[in-house]
Amino acid sequence: MATLGELERTVMDLLWDSPDALTANDLRDRLAQAEGEAGKELAVTTVLTVLARLEKKHLVTRERSNRPHRYRAVMSREEHTVDLMNEALGTVLDREAVLTRFIGGISADEAQALRRILNDAQSA
Amino acid sequence: MATLGELERTVMDLLWDSPDALTANDLRDRLAQAEGEAGKELAVTTVLTVLARLEKKHLVTRERSNRPHRYRAVMSREEHTVDLMNEALGTVLDREAVLTRFIGGISADEAQALRRILNDAQSA
DNA sequence: CTGTGTTTTCTACACGTCGTAGAACACAAA
DNA sequence: TTTGTGTTCTACGACGTGTAGAAAACACAG
Numbered sequence: 511m512a513t514l515g516e517l518e519r520t521v522m523d524l525l526w527d528s529p530d531a532l533t534a535n536d537l538r539d540r541l542a543q544a545e546g547e548a549g550k551e552l553a554v555t556t557v558l559t560v561l562a563r564l565e566k567k568h569l570v571t572r573e574r575s576n577r578p579h580r581y582r583a584v585m586s587r588e589e590h591t592v593d594l595m596n597e598a599l600g601t602v603l604d605r606e607a608v609l610t611r612f613i614g615g616i617s618a619d620e621a622q623a624l625r626r627i628l629n630d631a632q633s634a
Numbered sequence: 635m636a637t638l639g640e641l642e643r644t645v646m647d648l649l650w651d652s653p654d655a656l657t658a659n660d661l662r663d664r665l666a667q668a669e670g671e672a673g674k675e676l677a678v679t680t681v682l683t684v685l686a687r688l689e690k691k692h693l694v695t696r697e698r699s700n701r702p703h704r705y706r707a708v709m710s711r712e713e714h715t716v717d718l719m720n721e722a723l724g725t726v727l728d729r730e731a732v733l734t735r736f737i738g739g740i741s742a743d744e745a746q747a748l749r750r751i752l753n754d755a756q757s758a
Numbered sequence: 759c760t761g762t763g764t765t766t767t768c769t770a771c772a773c774g775t776c777g778t779a780g781a782a783c784a785c786a787a788a
Numbered sequence: 789t790t791t792g793t794g795t796t797c798t799a800c801g802a803c804g805t806g807t808a809g810a811a812a813a814c815a816c817a818g
Contacts, residue, residue, distance in 0.1 A: 513637045515805045534765080553808050558766065563805080577765065577814070588731045594722035595736055598715055606747050607712045612719055613751055621752055623730050627737055628749050639776045658794080677779050682795065687776080701785075702794065 512567070520544065521560055522569060526587040531573065531580035534558045636691070644668065645684055646693060650711040655697065655704035658682045 514522065524540050525532060532540075534557045542551050561581050564570045569590070572579040585593075602608055613621065638646065648664050649656060656664075658681045666675050685705050688694040693714070696703040709717075726732055737745065 512804080517806060552806090554765080555767090555809075556807050559807075560805085562767085579766080587726060588728060588735055591722055591726050591732045592735045592739065595719045595732075596739065598718035598722060602711060602715050604712065605744060606751075608715045608719075609744065609748060610751050611712055611716045613748070613755065615716065615720065620729060620733065621755060624733060624737070624748070625752050625756075627730075627734050628745055628752070631737065631745060632749075636775085641777060676777090678794080679780075679796090680778050683778075684776085686796085 514569075517556075517560055518564055521557070521564065522583060522587075522590075525570060525581065525583040531582040533578040533580055534561060535578065537561075537581075638693075641680075641684055642688055645681070645688065646707060646711075646714075649694060649705065649707040655706040657702040657704055658685060659702065661685075661705070 520541065521537060524537055524544070528536075534554050537557050538552055538554050541557070561570060561572070565572065565581075569584055570581050571584055572581045583590075599605060599608060613624070616624075644665065645661060648661055648668070652660075658678050661681050662676055662678050665681070685694060685696070689696065689705075693708055694705050695708055696705045707714075723729060723732060737748070740748075
């Protein structure tokens with residue numbers, strides 16, 4: 511529902527980019543890596559705290575069965591993005607006006623892709 | 635850029651719903667009205683603080699010429715919504731996947747409207 | 759069963775944002 | 789110049805987020 515913080519967002523990105531579930535230590539390592547040379551080496555507890563918060567927000571789940579718990583994103587990055595878009599759209603009365611403007615801002619290629627998608631949906 | 639708070643959002647809604655610029659007092663009154671019978675009668679300074687913050691966020695401007703400053707939204711509700719949607723879309727690599735899912739979630743009527751909009755844009 | 763290393767949970771703090779508003783200041787009209 | 793009205797300054801509590809130490813839970817080697 512709410513906007514993610516910087517670190518929360520980075521963790522989500524790492525989870526989304528990973529094909530399989532990760533442990534807190536995996537994430538700590540990848541965070542250090544991702545931050546380039548200036549890596550700050552976060553404490554594992556920091557990562558765990560963030561993961562707990564993301565879990566509370568229903569963005570990640572974990573497998574508690576085996577000891578190093580493994581965390582995974584609940585939904586795909588794309589699904590989450592769509593949720594955000596719909597949230598933005600949420601209470602607006604004139605949705606069509608918004609969509610019109612939105613489409614006005616996308617590239618020709620994307621507009622073309624949209625037409626195809628819409629036609630596929632129609633014929634389906 | 636950031637998400638608005640409850641009161642900030644309500645103030646923006648009032649500004650968007652008003653054809654002309656409003657003073658802090660106008661807004662205080664409308665806020666009391668909008669809150670129904672349980673209206674809490676906010677202090678004017680509260681409204682002014684919120685307006686100053688919204689101004690800092692470039693969401694409202696004011697006319698300082700005449701004494702009761704008059705505040706107006708910088709962009710329309712629709713434009714702002716589009717900004718939010720693009721912000722959500724922002725860093726996603728596979729934009730098309732997002733758009734596909736997004737379209738999958740809208741109503742048939744809206745899909746129809748989208749086709750029309752896209753075709754208009756194409757022939758223009 | 760007991761120590762020892764690993765992982766997780768609890769608790770905490772600093773900092774930023776937001777709702778809220780009093781105190782102090784600016785200004786125009788009487 | 790007083791007085792009322794509007795604006796800015798300053799502030800505080802609540803909440804979210806980055807950050808992590810202390811403590812508890814576990815699993816495995818003796």
